Amino acid sequence: xxxxxxxxxxxxxxxxxxxxxxxxxxIQHLAxxxxxxxxxxxxxxxxxxxxxxxxxxxxxxxxxxxxxxxPLALDSTKPEVIEEGLKLVxxxxxxxxxxxxxxxxxxxxxxAKEYNAQVIGLAMDRSGVPNSKDKRLELAAAIVAKAMExxxxxxxLFLDPIVLPVNVAQTQGHEVIESLREFxxxxxxxxxxxxxxxxxxxxxxxxxxxxxxxLTMAIANGLTSAILDPLxxxxxxxxxTAELILNKNIYCDxxxxxxxxx
Amino acid sequence: MSIELIKEKCSAxxxxxxxxxxxxxxxxxxxGQSCLPLLFEEGDCPNPPVxxxxxxxxxxxxxxxxxRQAYGExxxxxxxxxxxxxxxxxxxxxxxxxxxxHPDYGxxxxxxxxxxxxxxxxxxxxxxxxLGCGDDEIDNDSMPKVSQALKGHNCLLGTATQSNYKTLTxxxxxxxxxxxxxxxxxxxxxxxVNILISDMGFDPKRIIMHPTTTSLGYGMEYVYSxxxxxRLAAFIGDRMLAMPFVLFVGQEVWKTKEAKESVKTQGINWxxxxxxxxxxxxxxxxxxxxxxxxxxxxxxxxxxxxxxxx
Numbered sequence: 001x002x003x004x005x006x007x008x009x010x011x012x013x014x015x016x017x018x019x020x021x022x023x024x025x026x027i028q029h030l031a032x033x034x035x036x037x038x039x040x041x042x043x044x045x046x047x048x049x050x051x052x053x054x055x056x057x058x059x060x061x062x063x064x065x066x067x068x069x070x071p072l073a074l075d076s077t078k079p080e081v082i083e084e085g086l087k088l089v090x091x092x093x094x095x096x097x098x099x100x101x102x103x104x105x106x107x108x109x110x111x112a113k114e115y116n117a118q119v120i121g122l123a124m125d126r127s128g129v130p131n132s133k134d135k136r137l138e139l140a141a142a143i144v145a146k147a148m149e150x151x152x153x154x155x156x157l158f159l160d161p162i163v164l165p166v167n168v169a170q171t172q173g174h175e176v177i178e179s180l181r182e183f184x185x186x187x188x189x190x191x192x193x194x195x196x197x198x199x200x201x202x203x204x205x206x207x208x209x210x211x212x213x214x215l216t217m218a219i220a221n222g223l224t225s226a227i228l229d230p231l232x233x234x235x236x237x238x239x240x241t242a243e244l245i246l247n248k249n250i251y252c253d254x255x256x257x258x259x260x261x262x
Numbered sequence: 263m264s265i266e267l268i269k270e271k272c273s274a275x276x277x278x279x280x281x282x283x284x285x286x287x288x289x290x291x292x293x294g295q296s297c298l299p300l301l302f303e304e305g306d307c308p309n310p311p312v313x314x315x316x317x318x319x320x321x322x323x324x325x326x327x328x329x330r331q332a333y334g335e336x337x338x339x340x341x342x343x344x345x346x347x348x349x350x351x352x353x354x355x356x357x358x359x360x361x362x363x364h365p366d367y368g369x370x371x372x373x374x375x376x377x378x379x380x381x382x383x384x385x386x387x388x389x390x391x392x393l394g395c396g397d398d399e400i401d402n403d404s405m406p407k408v409s410q411a412l413k414g415h416n417c418l419l420g421t422a423t424q425s426n427y428k429t430l431t432x433x434x435x436x437x438x439x440x441x442x443x444x445x446x447x448x449x450x451x452x453x454x455v456n457i458l459i460s461d462m463g464f465d466p467k468r469i470i471m472h473p474t475t476t477s478l479g480y481g482m483e484y485v486y487s488x489x490x491x492x493r494l495a496a497f498i499g500d501r502m503l504a505m506p507f508v509l510f511v512g513q514e515v516w517k518t519k520e521a522k523e524s525v526k527t528q529g530i531n532w533x534x535x536x537x538x539x540x541x542x543x544x545x546x547x548x549x550x551x552x553x554x555x556x557x558x559x560x561x562x563x564x565x566x567x568x569x570x571x572x
Contacts, residue, residue, distance in 0.1 A: 250495045250503065252453035254461075258502045261457070 001237055004073050004094070004224035005031075005039030006198060010047015010059065019046060019056050027060060028067040035068045037230040038165040038260065041094060042068070044085065045075035053081045061088045073120070073227070079107045086115040094118040096227075100125045100139035102146075109150040118156040119147065120194055123179065129162045131172065136161050137186075144186050145229065158194040158225055159183045165202040166210060173200070173214065177221045184222040199227040212238035219243065269304050270384070272296045274308060276546075277467045277504050278309065279440055282389020284415035290355045290389045292470075292546040293506035298493060299544045300527075300566065307570035310563050313492055313556045314391055314549045315353040316512050318345045318458065319370065319378050320362035326516040328529045329551045344382040346361050351553035357391040358382060363404050364395035372404035391418040391442075391508075391549065394430075402429040413437040420444070424455050426519035431462045442508055444472040449488050449495075449503075454501035456502045470547065471505045477514040477538040485509075486543040493544050507544055511537045512551030530555045538562055 007030050009015045018026035031042055042064060046056040053076060061072060065088075074085035075096040082095055097120035098108035105121075114121045123136040123142035130136050140159045147157050161179035164172045176195070184190045195218060201210035212235045215226060218243040230236060240259045243249060252258055275296040283289025292312055297305030305346050310311060319340045322330070330337055336346040347353040358379055362370040371515040379392055394401030406429065409419060420442030422430045427443070434441045443459055445452035452471055459554070473489055489507060496504040515521050515536050521529035533555035537548050541563060550556040 134558060250449055250453055250491070250500060252450045252457060252502070254454060254457045256460070258453060258457050258500075261460070262501055 001219060001223070001243060002041060002194075003039050003193070003230055003236075003239070004041040004043050004194070004225060004227040005034035005037075005230045006043050006196070006227045007034055007229060007231070008064065009041055009045040009075070010050055010056070011045065011154055012047075016047050016049050019050065019060065021068060022059065022140060024063045024066075027063045031064045031068045032249075034230045037233070038236055039070065039230040041071050041073050041225075043073040043075050043096060043227050045096075046081065054084050055077060057081045057085045057198070058088060061085050065090055066137075067165075074117075079104075079111060083111055083115075085196055086111060086117060088116075092118065094120060096120045097122050097160065098143070100142045105143065105146040109147055112152055113150050118158065118159055119152065120158040121147070122160050122162060123183075124162055129164065131169075131175070133161075133175045133178045133182065136175065137182050139184055140179070140183050144191060147149045148187075153189070154191045155189045157191040159186075159191050160194050160196070163195045163197065163199045165204070166200055166214075167202075167204050177217055180218055180222040184224075192224045193222055194225040194227060195223060197226045208232055211235055215239055216242040221248065263526070267303070267328065270298075270301075270497075274307055274497065274499045274501070274504060275306070276493070276496055276506055277469075277482055279468060279470055280416065281391070281418045281440060282416055284438075286383060286415060287387035287389070289416065289464075292438045298490070298497075299542050302569045306572065308572045309546070310567040310570065311545055312355060312547050313353075313537070313560050313563070314355040314357045314547060315347040315351065315553060315556055316357040316359060316549050316551050317347060317382075318359045318361050319375055320367050322361075325551070326529060327497045327515060328521075328526075329512075332553050340378050341381045341385055343422065344386050347419055347553070348386040348388055351557065353553075353556070355391065355547075356386060357393065357549045358380065359393045359395075360404070360408065361395050363380045363400055363564070364397055364398045365400075366482045372407040375404060376408045378453070379408055380411050380463050383412065389417070390415070391420065391547075393420045393442075398426040402426070405430055406433045409433040409439060412439065416440065418442060418470060420508075422455060422459055424451055424458065426461065427455060427458055431459050431464050434466050434468075435462070440468040440470060442472050443505070445474065447474045447476075447485055447488055449473075449491050452488075452492060453500075453502050453524065458503060458567055460502070466501060466505070469505045470508045471503075472508050472510070475511060475514045475536075475540070477511075477518045478532055478539065479520060480514070480518065482536065482539060489543045489545075507547035508547040509537075510549045511540060511542045512549060512555075530558075534558045534562075541566070 046053040071091040073094040123139040200206040278294035294308040336342040421444040443455040515533040
């Protein structure tokens with residue numbers, strides 16, 4: 001499992017404030033804490049309130065790279081914001097994200113090719129998030145086909161079936177789980193899969209429990225990466241245990257400790 | 263049309279461990295490979311497996327006659343025995359089993375055992391593997407003294423087990439030695455012992471795994487599969503299984519009836535066959551007893567490792 005840390009996101013008030021006031025240490029602490037807790041990639045999102053997302057993205061990338069050396073997932077709906085980030089990254093980046101819309105895909109895969117980046121592809125289009133696994137699969141297939149057209153390796157794709165909150169779209173959990181399994185069979189080598197995990201528990205009372213239960217189910221069904229809160233230790237423990245049960249690592253009594261020593 | 267073989271690429275090699283070289287003689291280096299045993303097309307194999315000769319600190323009347331005969335009179339005195347191993351039989355590394363510290367074998371005090379090991383080091387100038395007598399209580403009491411006497415000589419001390427590792431680990435850490443981590447043919451426990459030891463601040467790159475050996479004819483295929491499983495995990499990045507393997511071949515072979523009660527050469531051949539099979543399983547360090555068997559295995563290693571990329 002590739003763990004993508006979600007905490008550097010202007011959607012969180014303290015991060016938005018840190019971006020506004022250019023508080024480098026706040027961002028760097030968040031980066032360090034997430035990497036220490038097991039994040040292999042850090043998501044970077046300037047947030048919805050950013051007045052100048054291009055400058056904010058540049059500032060974030062530079063601040064983060066001064067303190068940690070993991071790859072970054074440049075998270076923006078605006079390709080020009082992503083491109084500024086791509087110009088600055090020192091490790092191979094992940095573009096977060098493209099939808100299955102023709103125009104968007106052309107722009108994003110063009111960038112991915114130019115900057116040798118990986119891409120998260122959302123199984124949604126202009127008409128919104130599909131409510132069946134079949135429609136999700138159709139959109140994912142369109143993303144795979146487009147990526148191939150641009151000469152992008154399929155294992156550099158992260159297909160996201162779009163997780164919805166369990167309290168508003170309860171029928172979708174099962175559809176998402178099924179989609180993950182089918183996405184993996186779309187091509188060979190199989191594409192990676194990812195989810196924005198915390199979305200599943202949005203607005204619920206027991207967020208951490210909902211998150212980790214969903215994560216283990218998703219892992220068992222073909223999830224290969226997730227954007228999540230790596231500082232939730234119980235969540236990380238559940239992930240490590242799920243991978244252990246799937247025989248990804250050799251058991252020993254201190255298997256949690258062993259995973260973290262890797 | 264030619265058939266193209268599928269080659270596996272490993273993402274992390276086995277640790278390289280150096281034994282000896284602490285101011286006296288040359289060090290021996292083992293491990294460092296990035297491919298399964300003998301699959302030279304798939305990776306590097308910088309250090310061929312090494313054969314150590316095993317000696318004891320007492321006159322081993324309980325050892326097989328064939329082995330005792332090979333050393334003749336020298337076997338009566340551990341220092342003379344060690345000298346014969348290196349001088350007459352060309353051993354590049356020795357394993358000294360301090361069995362004499364056990365009450366059933368004379369109950370030699372630790373200070374005396376330490377003196378013997380020091381004398382062996384002074385005379386032979388080869389790297390040493392030093393084992394306790396196998397009784398946890400006595401070893402925990404004695405091995406720190408032996409270890410201290412060898413401080414700075416970068417020996418390999420054994421053996422740390424899941425139920426008894428703290429004293430030996432602390433001792434090896436203090437005196438700059440490497441450590442043998444033992445498990446009972448169990449990959450889960452092998453990993454666990456490595457974690458327990460490294461949790462004490464001991465560098466995992468100075469651990470050598472002893473997965474426990476059996477002799478040819480006594481379930482060796484099980485040892486093989488455990489070693490293979492460990493290696494495959496190490497190559498995809500499990501750092502808690504990326505240690506070289508040491509196998510005590512002589513100890514196992516020479517207690518079998520096939521080796522002990524045999525006509526002239528059967529025991530030697532038994533030891534050779536066991537060792538050679540374990541080289542193919544991924545052994546990095548083989549501890550053997552009969553000098554003729556050791557020589558034959560070294561010859562085999564020399565021939566078979568010719569294709570290795572170093």
